[in-house]
Amino acid sequence: MNETLEKLVAAIKTGKRKDAKSATATALENGTEPQLILDALTEGMNDVGVRFRANEIFVPEVLVAARAMQKSMDLLEPVLVASGIEPEFSVVIGTVQGDLHDIGKNLVGMMLKGANFKVIDLGTDVSADAFSAAIKEHNPNVIALSALLTTTMPSMEEIVDCINAMDTDVKVMVGGAPVTQEFADKIGAHGFSTDAASAVELAKKLCA
Amino acid sequence: MHTPTAMTSKERIRAAIDHQQPDKLPLDFGSSFITGIHCSVVEQLRNHYGLEKRPVKICEPYQMLGEVEDDLLDAIGADVKPIFPNRTIFGFPNENWKEWKTPWGQTVLVSEHFKTTQDNSGNTYIYPEGDTQAPPSGHMPQTGYFFDTIERLDPDFDEDDLKLEDNLEEFGLMSRSEEAYWTEQAAKVRGSNRAISTHLNGTGLGDIALVPAPFLKNPKGVRGVADWYMLTADEPEFLAELFDRQTEIALQNMEKLNKIAGDVIDVVVVCGTDFGTQASLFCGVPKVREIWLPRYKRINDWIHQNTNWRTFKHSCGAIEPLIETFIDSGFDTLNPVQCSATGMDPLGLKEKYGDRISFWGAGVNTQQTLPFGSPEDVRKEVLNRCETFAPGGGFIFNAIHNVQALTPVENYIAMIDAIKEYNGDK
Numbered sequence: 231m232n233e234t235l236e237k238l239v240a241a242i243k244t245g246k247r248k249d250a251k252s253a254t255a256t257a258l259e260n261g262t263e264p265q266l267i268l269d270a271l272t273e274g275m276n277d278v279g280v281r282f283r284a285n286e287i288f289v290p291e292v293l294v295a296a297r298a299m300q301k302s303m304d305l306l307e308p309v310l311v312a313s314g315i316e317p318e319f320s321v322v323i324g325t326v327q328g329d330l331h332d333i334g335k336n337l338v339g340m341m342l343k344g345a346n347f348k349v350i351d352l353g354t355d356v357s358a359d360a361f362s363a364a365i366k367e368h369n370p371n372v373i374a375l376s377a378l379l380t381t382t383m384p385s386m387e388e389i390v391d392c393i394n395a396m397d398t399d400v401k402v403m404v405g406g407a408p409v410t411q412e413f414a415d416k417i418g419a420h421g422f423s424t425d426a427a428s429a430v431e432l433a434k435k436l437c438a
Numbered sequence: 439m440h441t442p443t444a445m446t447s448k449e450r451i452r453a454a455i456d457h458q459q460p461d462k463l464p465l466d467f468g469s470s471f472i473t474g475i476h477c478s479v480v481e482q483l484r485n486h487y488g489l490e491k492r493p494v495k496i497c498e499p500y501q502m503l504g505e506v507e508d509d510l511l512d513a514i515g516a517d518v519k520p521i522f523p524n525r526t527i528f529g530f531p532n533e534n535w536k537e538w539k540t541p542w543g544q545t546v547l548v549s550e551h552f553k554t555t556q557d558n559s560g561n562t563y564i565y566p567e568g569d570t571q572a573p574p575s576g577h578m579p580q581t582g583y584f585f586d587t588i589e590r591l592d593p594d595f596d597e598d599d600l601k602l603e604d605n606l607e608e609f610g611l612m613s614r615s616e617e618a619y620w621t622e623q624a625a626k627v628r629g630s631n632r633a634i635s636t637h638l639n640g641t642g643l644g645d646i647a648l649v650p651a652p653f654l655k656n657p658k659g660v661r662g663v664a665d666w667y668m669l670t671a672d673e674p675e676f677l678a679e680l681f682d683r684q685t686e687i688a689l690q691n692m693e694k695l696n697k698i699a700g701d702v703i704d705v706v707v708v709c710g711t712d713f714g715t716q717a718s719l720f721c722g723v724p725k726v727r728e729i730w731l732p733r734y735k736r737i738n739d740w741i742h743q744n745t746n747w748r749t750f751k752h753s754c755g756a757i758e759p760l761i762e763t764f765i766d767s768g769f770d771t772l773n774p775v776q777c778s779a780t781g782m783d784p785l786g787l788k789e790k791y792g793d794r795i796s797f798w799g800a801g802v803n804t805q806q807t808l809p810f811g812s813p814e815d816v817r818k819e820v821l822n823r824c825e826t827f828a829p830g831g832g833f834i835f836n837a838i839h840n841v842q843a844l845t846p847v848e849n850y851i852a853m854i855d856a857i858k859e860y861n862g863d864k
Contacts, residue, residue: 245671289720290671293664328579330586333663355561355579380809380842381583407716408805424717 234260235270238302242274245294247301254302264309268346271299271306275344279427289337292426296340303343317348319437322364323374324352327385331378334406337426338374345430358392365398371437374429375419377406387417394418401436405429447517451633451704455748455770455796457831462861463824466798466836468506469518469635470707471498471527472752472773473799475841475850476583477546480504482847487513493537495547499564500527500576500585500652501840502540511632514854518705518834519632523639524619528552528576529567529653541580542843563588566655575652583843587650592658597665600676602683604659608651609640609687612694624699633704635750638695640688641737643681643730645710670721674729681733689740696745707750708737708769714755717780723759731767738768750798754839756780758787765794774799774838777823778806784826797827798834802853808837809845813852820856828860 231239234257241249257267278295281287310316321342325335332354339349350368352360361373373393377386386409390402403421404414414422421436423429443461445453450460466473475483477494484494487510494504497520511519525531530551538548541562551568560580566572576585592604612620627634642648649666651657660666669677695703711730713720738749751769753760756779764772775797777784784800800823802808807819827833835857841850858864 285718288718288722289715290667290669293668294671297668328581328583330577330579330582336664355582379584380805381844385581410806425715 231266231270232262235262235266238267238270239274239277242271242295242298242302243277245291245298247294247298250298251301251305254305258305258309264306264313265315267302267306268310268315271302272344272346275299275341278344279341279430283425283427289333292337292341296337296344299340299344317346319372319433320348320350320368320370321372321374321433322350322352322361322368322370323376324356324361325354325376325378326382326389327355327357329377329379329382329385330354331406332376334378334426335374335376338376338405338429341426341430342374342433345434347430347433356389358389361389362392362396365393365396365400370400372433373400373402374433375402375404377404377409380408383408383413390417390419403429403432403436446631448631448633448704451517451834452748454831454834455705457793457796459829459831462863463828463857464517464834465515465857466518466635466834467514467516467841468497468503468511469516469520469633469705470637470750471501471503472707472710472839473836474498474501474503475506476843476845477502477504477540478542478544478583478843479841479845479847479850480506480510481544483514483850484510486847486851489513493545493547495532495535496538496549496552497522497532498526499548499552500587500647502546502584502843503840504546515858517633518635519627519630521620521623521627521634521636521699521703523637524616525653527647527652528564529655541578542583566653569655572655575650575654587647587652589650589662590657591662592656595659595661600673601659602676602680605680606683606687607658608648608654609684611687612639612691617694617698620695620698624702628702630702634702635705635707636699636703637707638688638737639691640684641692641708643684643709643711643733644677646712647710667720670725670729674725678729678733681729685733685736688737692737692740693744700745700747703745703747705750705771706741706747707752708741709734710752712755713753713760714757714776714779716778717756719755719757719759723763726760727763727766731763734764734767734769738770742768754779756782758782761787761791761795765791769795771796771798771834773797774836776838778803778838784823788826788832792827792830792832796832796834799836799838800827800833801835801857802837804837804839804842804845808849808853809842811849813848816849816852817856817859820853821860824857824860 238253401420453460497505534550535547553568562578563574564576566575748770758781
């Protein structure tokens with residue numbers, strides 16, 4: 231890895247958005263392979279995920295790292311598209327109907343992007359019909375459902391029922407404050423994770 | 439064991455906070471915006487206890503909390519009564535009540551300034567200061583039971599040029615009309631046998647529910663939740679200075695409040711800033727000690743030196759690593775004591791911290807047991823928590839955060855009956 235990419239990895243790890251942007255610009259100007267720049271971003275975000283799971287860093291540090299990654303992606307994405315480089319796996323993510331909370335959902339989305347998943351974010355208060363339509367349109371590998379409120383857990387169950395009744399091999403993962411492994415098993419979800427970094431590991435497992 | 443003679447509710451609460459054995463277990467429901475009951479459950483409770491049939495008043499419109507009036511406080515045996523702030527989170531006073539039909543079909547009473555609109559999908563929007571000309575600051579989905587804030591981002595905001603003044607707009611000195619409000623409220627509860635609790639204004643120091651400023655028509659500065667969290671990583675000096683300025687203003691207001699209503703208040707909710715997720719912290723311990731602890735300490739020290747109030751700190755989540763910091767900050771009570779979160783083992787908390795900070799909450803899990811368990815599950819958990827936390831005082835029973843919508847009323851009753859059973863009243 232050259233010096234510029236090392237700077238990029240360091241900028242992602244420490245959440246320095248301006249450094250991330252300038253290192254990406256320099257790498258592109260120098261004609262660095264876009265895949266290598268993407269690999270540097272993934273390496274930086276992977277390190278963030280590892281330290282987050284180990285309670286060495288917390289949500290704010292993950293957010294600044296994801297923001298730094300986004301500043302880099304703003305420059306890199308058009309080059310990736312032009313080179314025909316696409317993520318191997320895709321995830322449709324959303325907060326379930328009746329629920330407007332999105333901090334956790336957004337964090338999971340950012341971490342998935344950092345692990346080079348294509349993320350289709352349907353936002354909040356998303357109905358079973360909207361998830362079904364997104365499955366038909368995007369044919370994702372994974373659906374990720376989020377809920378913060380106890381009152382919207384039944385909505386999560388309804389959406390899982392609806393997806394499982396479809397002719398699809400998409401995997402469903404769930405998370406959010408009141409959600410537990412026991413609840414995930416009960417409603418027929420394929421996986422549950424307690425935090426954004428573990429959600430990435432789970433998504434990888436579900437895609438394998 | 440020596441059982442003290444019968445106490446008033448006020449004496450019971452104060453004894454428990456001060457780690458003395460009260461005559462029986464003290465109980466709170468409805469004294470704050472984090473120890474309350476959703477209005478739908480309040481209505482069912484009023485019906486259950488055969489109280490006068492009338493629409494429930496919405497004392498806190500954001501979470502749609504119902505007022506627990508004196509007759510219901512008596513029925514459940516609650517010991518604390520609130521003085522609510524003069525304005526709601528949406529910036530309007532609760533006055534001149536009118537009927538409003540909720541999306542789930544309940545008729546409730548809301549302030550005349552509670553102004554809403556609906557879009558074609560049935561989403562409800564609420565407006566700051568009741569001004570429908572301003573952009574809405576809260577939103578309830580068609581199938582929802584609560585509002586959530588709408589982040590209205592300042593178009594001129596520049597993250598490279600943060601201005602303290604922008605995030606200080608809502609912090610000001612108590613006005614004449616606020617002084618009159620507090621004078622009137624204090625007169626209403628002076629001489630009450632119940633303990634009196636209130637939320638302090640401006641001591642929240644980064645309470646995430648208040649960051650988007652749903653009470654302001656056009657908030658400036660850092661108003662996005664994620665943007666705010668990033669400040670703790672990126673701009674700790676900015677936050678520290680902002681909290682210093684907020685603390686300066688709050689201390690002046692506390693002095694005024696003490697003159698007006700100091701004699702009637704027993705407990706002040708100082709801060710609702712959540713530091714915990716279900717499994718971890720939002721912010722590392724060193725940073726909390728650097729940014730929050732010195733300002734908390736100034737507030738708590740002033741209160742302890744100048745008043746007879748006890749102070750209350752709320753933080754959800756897995757905050758065991760921060761309890762020592764909260765004790766060093768001078769807090770008297772901790773709420774809601776989320777025992778299901780990582781590291782929040784009831785017995786461990788009582789043994790390690792029980793003689794140095796009081797637990798206000800911890801009674802029953804409102805994410806699992808209370809809404810989804812059986813009445814017997816509720817009874818067992820409540821009795822277990824009472825046996826763990828109550829000996830020697832230092833425990834005020836409350837559910838772990840507000841009782842949520844769709845909680846079966848029989849489970850709530852099972853909780854109250856279990857407390858009575860523990861007290862030997864049943």
